[in-house]
Structures are given as C-alpha cells and as structure tokens.
Amino acid sequence: MEPDLFTAAAEDRQEKDPSTSPLAVRMRPRTLDEVVGQQHLLKPGSPLRRLVGDGAGGPAGASSVILWGPPGIGKTTLAYVVSQATQKRFVELSAITAGVKEVRAVIEGAKRAAGGYGKDTVLFLDEIHRFSKAQQDSLLPAVENRWVTLIAATTENPYFSIISPLLSRSLLLTLEPLTDEDLSALMRRALTEERGLGGAVTLPADAEAHLLRIAGGDARRALTALEAGAGAAIAKGEEEITLQTVEEAVDRAAVRYDRDGDQHYDVASALIKSIRGSDVDAALHYLARMIDAGEDPRFIARRLMISASEDIGLADPTALPIAVAAAQAVAMIGFPEAALTLSHATIALALAPKSNTATTAIGAALADVRAGLAGSVPAHLRDGHYKGAAKLGHAVGYVYPHDVPGGIAAQQYAPDEVHGKRYYEPTRYGAEARYADVVEKVRERLRGGS
Template sequence: MNDLLDALNENDPEDSGRGVHRPRPPLAVRMRPRTLDELVGQQHLLGPGSPLRQLAEHPDTGPAGPSSVILYGPPGIGKTTIAHVIARATDRKFVELSAITAGVKDVRRVLEQAKDDRDLRGLTTVLFLDEIHRFNKAQQDALLPGVENRVVVLVAATTENPSFSVISPLLSRSLMLTLRPLTDADLMELATRAVSDERGFNGEVELPDEQRETIVRLAQGDARRVLTVLEAAGAVAWNAAGKNPRTPVRIETEHVQLAMDQAVQRYDRDGDQHYDIISAFIKSIRGSDADAALHYLARMLAAGEDPRFVARRLMISASEDIGMADPSALPLAVAAAQSVQLVGMPEARIMLAQATVHLATAPKSNASYMALNQAQADVAAGKGSRVPDHLRDAHYPGAKQLGHGVGYVYSHDAPHSIATQQYAPDDLLGVDYYQPTENGAERSIGQRLAKLRQIIRGKRQ
C-alpha cells in the first residue's frame, strides 16, 4: 500500500537503492486526465468540433492556427487539467507560470524562448498562466504581443469574472470558456475511478457508497478536494488496519471524519462568490423564502463576511422590497445594524437572523421605490416647472411683494389638518407617482391616500 504511505511522506528504505524515500505525487496529480475524454464534467465544452477539442486534438490545423483561451470557473473543476491536456498535443512545449509569483520579466523571458523554439525547432509553446486576474494591467499588456502573433498558445485560468479582471485587448484575442461547477455525479465518478485505476489506489481500498457520498458532500464541488480527502481517508484506513493488512482496506466513516471534519466553504470576499451569495440572499428575502435566506446568511457568516455589510444590505432590502407594506421592517433592520455594532460577533448573528426572517416573511412592496424612480426620471427629462408662489419662502423682507407665500393655507388650520391646495408644479398637477399595492399595511394606506388626493386636489365626492 505504498501509495497511501507515500501520501503521508513515510520513508521507504528500499527506494532506488539510495536509502531515501521520494514521495509519489499526490493522488490528484496522478489522476489528472491525459485526454479530454477522461475529463469529468464540462460536457458543454467537449462536443465534436468544439474550440476546446480542436485546440487539444487538432492543435495547429486550420487557416487561423491555434487560439489562446481563458478558462473561467471556481477552483477544482479542471482548469489546470485542461491546460495539461492541451499541452500533450504533438510538438508542444508546456510552460507554467503563476500570476502570484511571476512578473513582466518572467513573461518576456517565456515569450523570447517560445519565439526561438518556434523559429528554430518548430515547437509550439503552451503557456499556462494560473490566476491571471492577479496580473495588473502592465503585466497583462506584456502578454499581448505573444498572443497576438501566436508566439504562444495562452491558456489562462481565473476564478474571477474575466470581464472585470482581464484587459479588453487580451479578451478580444482569446476564447473565453466558462467551466461549470461539477455535479455530485461527476465527483462520484471521479472517486470511483480513483479507487480502481492503477494510477490511483489500484483496488487496494474499498469505498462504500455512504463514505463516497460523504466525501463528495464535504468537497463542495471541488474535484481536487475529493481526491485529497479520499487519499487522506485511505491512508487513515490503512494505518488503522495495522501491519500487513489484507487488501482491499475498507474506508469507514471515522476515517473520512479524521481526514476532514468539516466542509470548507468556498467564498471569496472580494470576488464573484461575495456578490453571488449576497445577491442570492437578497433575492431569497424578496421572494419570501426565509429558509433559503437563512442558508445564504449562514454561508456568509461561516466564510467570515463582515456582518456590517450584511446589515447594510438588510436595511436596503427593508425599503426597496418591503417599504410601506410593513413600515416596521426598516426600523427593525436599522436596529439589527445597530446591534451588530454594539454587540459584535458571534452574538450579532442572532439579530441578523431575526431581521432576515422578519424581512423574508413580511408583505412586499416596492411602490415607494418605484415612485421615486419615476419622479427622478421626470426630473431628468426636464419636467417640473417653478415652485408655486404660495409655497415659496416668505421669510425675508420684500417676499410678499413678489407674491411669495401669498395665499398659502397652513394645513393645521384646515379640517383634519388637510388643506385643499396646489403643491406640485403646474406641469405635474395630477401626477400619481406612488401607487400602493394591496399587500400588508399598504392596503389601508392606499385607501387613505385616495381620500387625501381628493381633498388636496379639491375633488371631494
């Protein structure tokens, strides 16, 4: 069971006759697909004649030659693997750089060597650049000549949306391929293959369905994590079996738990996940699904999201999505935000949960929000003539001679403190911006508003 012991970096005195053990590569590296047909998932990119298949299987054919690609997707779904498959094509040289450690000098050095290899040796260089979103504009600019002149076939990987993280000239010279998250079925297939394949465990471990499902669930869609946890669980099972155990060794639940006791949440506070999760959170509240909203709240808190950010978004939702249908929503959201400031985590999560449930279960109305949008649109269009003279400021000498304030009716002198009087500019008389819904408190507000408009506009019935 050397593969498992290798994973734990144990020494093997019989290795190479040198008395020093050289660990084998991790299971995730050994199981890396050699062809596109060995990939799990990403079937939308692998159809006959697809750009990716053309690049990997017919690399230098066609009038245009090979195209550079930008692979966009979450970690652990095959971006690096695809780059290695592309590089396996005949007469190709593979060079890998990481945007974390590489700079402009490294890029230029690779491009110069690639030009020599192309001109002198007939070799095409595949440059795999991991995490290209970490390159600044100047560093990305350095790639342009090599990509434009096809000195290299650039395969760039990013977990952040290339539309925001990659410069436009580089995007326009490359194919952008979006990789989809792997399904549980994809990861199940991967784990099963790793158990039986000679590059993996070669049948030396037994992985029951229950443990396989647990590993897939813990991996959160990350193929690399599936193989990492599986390798660690196999090593734990082998060691627990004692010396010279019979094979296959069965991986039990406790072995998986020791290998990884909780799922790692995938969340980047400055990237797509930050925006995607908060978007799903607010849309769940708007859709009145308290359970889904609590799930996304839990994910954000588990990942260390700033609770003040969540509280601010709750305040916005209280006005944007609930508004006058439940006038208590905004004060409650504000109170939750204040509680976060005063109490802090972890207790502040309780206030955030209460506000989340209140907002999700409250009646919904965006009528006040839409009313403001329409009013602003009219202002932007130039509507709204001068303020009526009787409403203008009259607190200075000579104002009355100008007609300012003349004829103004003090509302509290009128019956029920509501006077018949023009308030809107002449060109906006009779415009109804606010259209209350029949939801929650707005039903009674709508009835009252209709009476108010009749009195103010002198249309009593």
C-alpha cells in the same frame, strides 16, 4: 531558457514510480476524453477539440485561450491537457506572484526552445484578472506572433477584467461548476485504475457522500480527501474506507445535511428565519452548516438577497446593497474565501432593523390586480408623444411635478378602481420611520391639501 531539467527529471521519476505523486496528480487527465465535467466544451467538433487538432477542421485559429469559471473546476488541468495533446512545453505562472519580468523571461525562453529544440510552449497564466492593463499589454506581442500559446484562467468576468485586444485574440471558454456526479465518477476512477488506488479499497455510499461534501465541487480537494481516507484504511488493514475512517483522516465530522432532501430546505429555512428573528448567532450556525455541507455559495447569497427585501426593506436601505454585493463577490471568488463574505452579509442582515412592508405592500397590490381591479390608466398619464394623442385626450391636463413648488402635483395617478387604496403602510423601525413621516405628507399633497 532550456527545458527545465529538474522538472523533466521529476516527471520521469513520477512516470516510473507513480506512487511518489499525490493521487490528484496521478489522476490528472491525459486526454480530453478523461476530463470530467465540461461536456459542453468537449463534444466532437467543439473549439477545444479543434484547438488540439482533434476532429474535423484542424487546430483552432485562436492564438490564446481564456478559461473563465469558479475556482477548483479544472482550469489548470485543461491547460495541461492541451499542452500534452499538442506536445508542447507547459509553463505555469500565477498573476498573484508573477509580473512583467517573469512573463518576459518565459517568452524569451519560449523563443529559444522553439529555435533550439523545436518545441513550442504553452504558457498557463492563472488569475490573469489580477494583472494590470499594462501587464496584460505585455502579453500581446507573444500572442500576436504566436511565440507562446497563452492559456489564461480567470474567476472574474473577462469582459470586465481583460483588455479588449487580448480578448479579441482569444478563444473564450466558460467552464461550469463540477457536479456531484462528476466528482463521483472521478473518485470511482481513482479507486479502480492502476495509476490511482488500483482497487485496494472500496468506498461505501455514506463515506462517498461525506467526501463530496468536503470537496465542495473541487476535484483536487475530493481526491486529496479520498487519498487520506484510503491511506488510513490501508494502515488499519481495512478494505473499505468507512465514514468513520474518512472523518478521522480529514479531521472533520459528517454534517447532517442533505443538499437534495429535507435537510437542505430545513437548514436554509432556519437561516432565513434566524435572520428575520435577529438571532445573529443562530444565523451564523446555520450558515456554517450550509458551508460545511458543501452548499452552493450562490444559493446562499440568493437567499440573503431575498431576505434583505422580504424582512428588512426600508428599515435599513443598505441591507439590499450589502446582500447584492455579497452575491457578486461570491460569484467572483468562490469558496473558501466566500465564507467570509457570506458571514459579513449574514451578520449585517441579522442585526438590521426589520420591516416586511415591501412584502405586504406588493402582496396587497397583486391581490387587487388579480381580483380584476386593474382599470384604465387615467387619460392625463397616458403617452402623449405621438401625433393625434392630444385629440384622444392623452397627456392632456398632466401637471409636471417639477414645475410645482415642493415637486408634488395634486392629481390622480391610480386608476379609478384603486384610487385611494393604501398598499404601503410603513413601520416606525429603523430608517423606515422617516418614510412613515414622509408618506402621510405626500398623500395629503396628492389629495390637494397643503
């Protein structure tokens, strides 16, 4: 496989006339020093620096690199920078559309390019977690023989989604989400640098804030929206990209929501209180406001998990598993698809029967503990698995519940100070009605009744 002449021609044309490329492409970092964010990976002497031969220690010994992090934070960009810094060919495949056939074609092409042109190849494989074990196995010979430098990107935990032989031969780099400060720095650079907008327009604070909300931590999205706003401003003969111009250019209204101020907490509070009140439509409204404002989806998922125990509890025991599954899914997929998962969980929680007994029960128990009602553990419940325990009376007289008909032994479990206290008072809502019937029977059996 000879170098792609069409790609080379396109790149040459873009170098001669950068205006033919989108702003996000023009602002693509050319060196590691131009990368925004990921400072934990870019400090002097870091594995990534050594990989490109930058600094003491020379190139890193790993024959492949795995980039792990949420979508839109620059995994492709880092792969491109590595290829540029090491002066290697850059070939990109997506595990969504490519298979073993395409991977083998790239590997064969890399061998020919190395032999015929003296050019090594960087193979960037996006979403490698979508490859099956057999498909990932097909990469091993190329990695082991260094026919390619494999840079694989994944949004899922690589210890679960990537085969061990490939993982052991790779340098694993964990990428962190881009902050608003990172994106602000990138947009300021795009506004002033010649390869960007060259100072043609300025960006006031309110318009920048809206662009950050639109971006949602995604650098490409931020630059695309900035370019749209700049084009609209220039077309109108304006030297400033106003908030109105940005809204018109990206066809979205600015949302009154400040992630660092009162609005952040007010909207989050309103979401939870709407779920608690079973108003599914209001809950979806506040969820939409948080999503549109660029709220971290993991923050929303955490609030839903808390709500599942705080406001629903045993009235619907499936609520917490749904919320936890949503949080796990959100961490794997990120926006925009995570909006569907958050909607799924919000609807389920809003329409679930409600009970706050998990909240009141632990609250009452904590209040007694903090008031000094801790007491000694009854002797028959203490650990008896050591020499001399019996002499101390530990575990003596303990009745093993599994040996008793019905599985409930009439014995004291709580310390004397709180013996007989009732912390859990179940409701008759939803599935908790069953617990209300059971708990009274259990308490009676514990007291020695039939």
